[in-house]
Amino acid sequence: MSAFTSKFADELIANAAYIGTPGKGILAADESTGTIGKRLASINVENNETNRRNLRELLFTAPGALPCLSGVILFEETLYQKSSDGKLFVDILKEGGVLPGIKVDKGTVELAGTNGETTTQGLDGLGERCKKYYEAGARFAKWRAVLKIGENEPSEHSIHENAYGLARYAVICQENGLVPIVEPEILVDGSHDIHKCAAVTEKVLAACYKALSDHHVLLEGTLLKPNMVTPGSDSAKVTPEVIAEHTVRALQRTVPAAVPAVVFLSGGQSEEEATKNLNAMNQLKTKKPWSLSFSFGRALQQSTLKTWAGKEENVKAAQEALYVRCKANSEATLGTYKGDAKLGDGAAESLHVKDYKY
């Protein structure tokens, strides 16, 4: 078989398609303990298990939010946590029609002989871990590969390593019932223009789909989480329509129609930028045989975090801030966002951090 026949094939295909339901998208709440620590530090909240639990409870029980979501990506700790009244988060999500997802990579390490390029680790024992996660209720997984644009980057070596790591992770997930999100993030850092980003994105995505083919991955049971095609963070900004045109063209040139949905990462974009860009893509009139949605972390949570600031009395307002962003992005997946979301504190703030280490 070109795609191996996983006993989970029908389920994988159904779940991947569900995640791409028009009007829905993914909340990426899978910040590792270290990463969430940085977020909590920015609002002067102590990084302990209770606070991490409180934040996630705030997000998952926000009124009106879950109907805008098809999936939530979790960090391992969160997969086993419960709400304050003793209900497992995964059950809250399931009852809300949201598929639980799980981050399975173990971060990046540098590739010897390169100029700071990386590969992602986490393949050892991945099959067993996926089985456990499936038993705990997870139905999709995420693995983040990272590439950068520079004079001589990304190198052929780094593209190959990251593409083949993603493909191996993807097929192991499918063997164990988890829909793999394939995430080859090309960092926005740099002074390059949008054409350079487009060329690199097309090259990287072409390599990914060749690797997925070599590894017999069932494309109908996968999702793609790419960067949008934009100018580098140190070069001039462009309009959402220009971003939409270059991004969709890159996908048309590389992503097979069998892939049910593309769920964009937000990179360093502000909440409002990310929504507007997604909206512009969905308004573009051209061939788009996959749904185009979101898998946002910072771009869904920034205002919410600031509003919460770790205080119980702010929970309701923080949940409203989350609902505002969820609804805006839900509309953006339909191309109907009018730009009228009540902007929370920080919604227009760039979330770019140079050389961001997760």
Add this chain to the structure above:
Amino acid sequence: MSCFKSKFADELIANAAYIGTPGKGILAADESTGTIGKRFESINVENVEPNRRALRELLFTTPGALQYISGIILFEETLYQKTASGKLFVDVMKEAKVLPGIKVDKGTVELAGTNGETTTIGLDGLGDRCKKYYEAGARFAKWRAVLKIGANEPSELAIHENAYGLARYAVICQENGLVPIVEPEILVDGTHDIEKCAYVTERVLAACYKALSDHHVILEGTLLKPNMVTPGSDSGSKAKPEVIAEHTVRALQRTVPAAVPAVVFLSGGQSEEEATVNLNAINVLKGKKPWSLTFSYGRALQQSTLKAWGGKEENVGKAQSAFLARAKANSEASTGGYKGDAQLGEGASESLHVKDYKY
């Protein structure tokens, strides 16, 4: 740039899109002198230049046929030939809004160390030849790579060589204003089932699009000419058109980027009627199909015509009727509207499969 900036970019994109116009397709009339000789032999016609010219004139001047044709692939000799009244064939085509195409490969040679697998030659001086062909009126080109299914075939080597040969040919064409048809034919010979054919087709197409990406080919200015996904000729069972359609379209969904404007199927050894009915089923199938799906048929458009003609002037009218019937049928199939009612010419249901066919 991911794709290099060809000065012909806009023209390539427009021509490739035009070839994929719903209701139209390609007549592959590019049989080399040797190959057309075999066709002539089967109808007892001498293989001389006037006869080759007469056959092509018969086809290109069939009343009402060219409206169903967006492009005709020619052999080099034909690019410079004229009608009996002295008009260049390429001008006859242009006036009928048919793009002239040109076969540019020089056949296959065996790959050392393999079990009869081949690679295609023709890259030497290809750029200059393309320039000449463009000047003579050609606007697209064709290069046929061949793979086979066997116990250990196609090998990784054969897939790689053929994919990268196709990609190099493709970018050279684009540098010189010709839309490249990318043709990675997987022969139907063999005892394998349809699943095996699907598996191999997906693998081969994935390799092709990686190679095209590496070579900076602008996909919007290309066409794909693949085999349909079918059981092997010796598998002992035929598949229904709906089954062929499902496997074929799925293979394309898994490998062919939406930027490619059209897929123009080869007919392989299928009979005229089979090729039409299968193309129709492909277009009737409900599913994501971000490229038009049409024909690039040689034998499957000309078989009845050849038999009706028999090389005789007095048969030209009859032969042209046969050609018109097939052209119209395939035009309908390219939009899923074929009712199976084409007046079947003699030989329309005849399999055109020749084992281990050498062009």
